Structure formats: C-alpha cells, structure tokens
Amino acid sequence: MKSQLSNCIACKLAEYGAIAKEDCDTYAYGINLLLSALLHIATTVFIGFVFQMLPECIFFYGSFAVLRRFVGGYHAGSPVRCYILSCLVIIAVLLAVKYINPEWMIPVDTLILFLCGIVILWLAPVEDANKPLDDEEIQHYKRTGRIIWLIETAAAVTLMAVGLKNLALSMCLSQAVLAGMLASGKLKNMHRLAKAE
Known part of the structure; x- marks a missing residue:
C-alpha cells in the first residue's frame, strides 16, 4: 500500500x-x-x-534508531514483518519498564549496559545480505557506532544518577534489543554463507 x-x-x-x-x-x-x-x-x-509512557517510548525508540543505523543487525524479511516485530518489541520494552521493581533498576541497568556493550562493541557492524559493506564502510560504521554507543551509555548512566530510572532503563533496553539483533543477524549471515558453500 x-x-x-x-x-x-x-x-x-x-x-x-x-x-x-x-x-x-x-x-x-x-x-x-x-x-x-x-x-x-x-x-x-x-x-x-x-501505555501512558510516552517519554519512555521516545527514549527507547530514539536511542535504538540512532544506534541501529550504524551497528546493523537482523532484518525482517518484509516491511510488514518488520513493522509488526517493531510494535511487539516496543510493547515488550514498555511492559518491562513498567513492571521491573524500581529497587532492581540500577543493578539491571548496569548489567545490561555491561553485557550488551560487550556484544555491540564486538559484533558491530553486522551487515545485511541486501546491503553488503566494503572494508572502508565497515570501519566507518564501527567507529561511528562505538562513539554513539558511548554517548548513549553515558546518557543512560546520567539518567540513573539523577533518578530518572524509567528513562535510563528504556535506553538500556534499547541496547539489549540491539545486542539481540546483532547476534541474530550474525547467525543469519553465517547460515546464509554455509548454505551458499
């Protein structure tokens, strides 16, 4: 349409x-x-x-969309599947933010930032079969992605420090989703290459 x-x-x-x-x-x-x-x-x-959680939604989507542009990862097979998957992810993130005990938020945020940071820094960028990257592009995306990751991580830590835990968790969960997409995209690429051989 x-x-x-x-x-x-x-x-x-x-x-x-x-x-x-x-x-x-x-x-x-x-x-x-x-x-x-x-x-x-x-x-x-x-x-x-x-969900009456517009700020959390904006912080999640904004941090996700900016970093996603440079780290890549899994892509759904069609625009409709991409749209449905995006909606489900946003709903899942908002439910997580809503129901995680506030006392657990700082330890959860810290763990997410640490573990997902390792995955993002190690795997990114993960290219898509429809848009392969040359060596120069890989270096550019890797460097830019790391800078954006660092800025977003610093922003999440700052939000935690000033007591805006829901917004911090929203940003941390954007990194968790991206780490999952990078791992899925990497596995998808490996499977595709194995089939081609």
Whole structure:
C-alpha cells in the first residue's frame, strides 16, 4: 500500500514538473522510506500514549534508531514483518519498564549496559545480505557506532544518577534489543554463507 502511494506521489510530482519523469522510481523509493519512517514514529507515539509512557517510548525508540543505523543487525524479511516485530518489541520494552521493581533498576541497568556493550562493541557492524559493506564502510560504521554507543551509555548512566530510572532503563533496553539483533543477524549471515558453500 505504501509503495503504491509512493509511486502515486512520485508520478504526480513528475506530472507537475517538480521532478524528471525518468527519476520517478528513485523518488518513489525515497518517498516510501520516508512514509515508513513516519509510520514507525507515529506508531511509537501512539503506543506510548496507550501505555501512558510516552517519554519512555521516545527514549527507547530514539536511542535504538540512532544506534541501529550504524551497528546493523537482523532484518525482517518484509516491511510488514518488520513493522509488526517493531510494535511487539516496543510493547515488550514498555511492559518491562513498567513492571521491573524500581529497587532492581540500577543493578539491571548496569548489567545490561555491561553485557550488551560487550556484544555491540564486538559484533558491530553486522551487515545485511541486501546491503553488503566494503572494508572502508565497515570501519566507518564501527567507529561511528562505538562513539554513539558511548554517548548513549553515558546518557543512560546520567539518567540513573539523577533518578530518572524509567528513562535510563528504556535506553538500556534499547541496547539489549540491539545486542539481540546483532547476534541474530550474525547467525543469519553465517547460515546464509554455509548454505551458499
């Protein structure tokens, strides 16, 4: 449905002379990516409102999306599966934040940051079969991912220190989800390579 809408918008832009007709496919692809991002953001905000945990939702999604861009990891087979999986992950994270005993939060946060930090720093970036990386890109993504991880970890520790435990846990859980996605993506790539041999 989004792809049809994207194609329609691109065709209208070409019709009005805003873009060249031969560039329709490229613009349709870009518009589709934009619509997907907006749908994910709108859904995240909606789930946050439903659970009455909008700040936690925003902190989780923001820290997840920024770091995910550079560390990679598992990708669902289709946009629909990706969307459903994203919704389920956000709901699971909010439930975890809601029901973890506040007295356990600092030890849980610390353990998550330590263990997931090892996984993220060791595995990242994990490329996708549809977007292989060359050596230069791997080094760029690795370096940038580590810097972003360090900033987000420092932010989570700061939030813990000032007593904003729910927000800190939301950021820590974004790293836990990413660590899981990196491990899953690595296993998926190894399985794919083994099948190809």
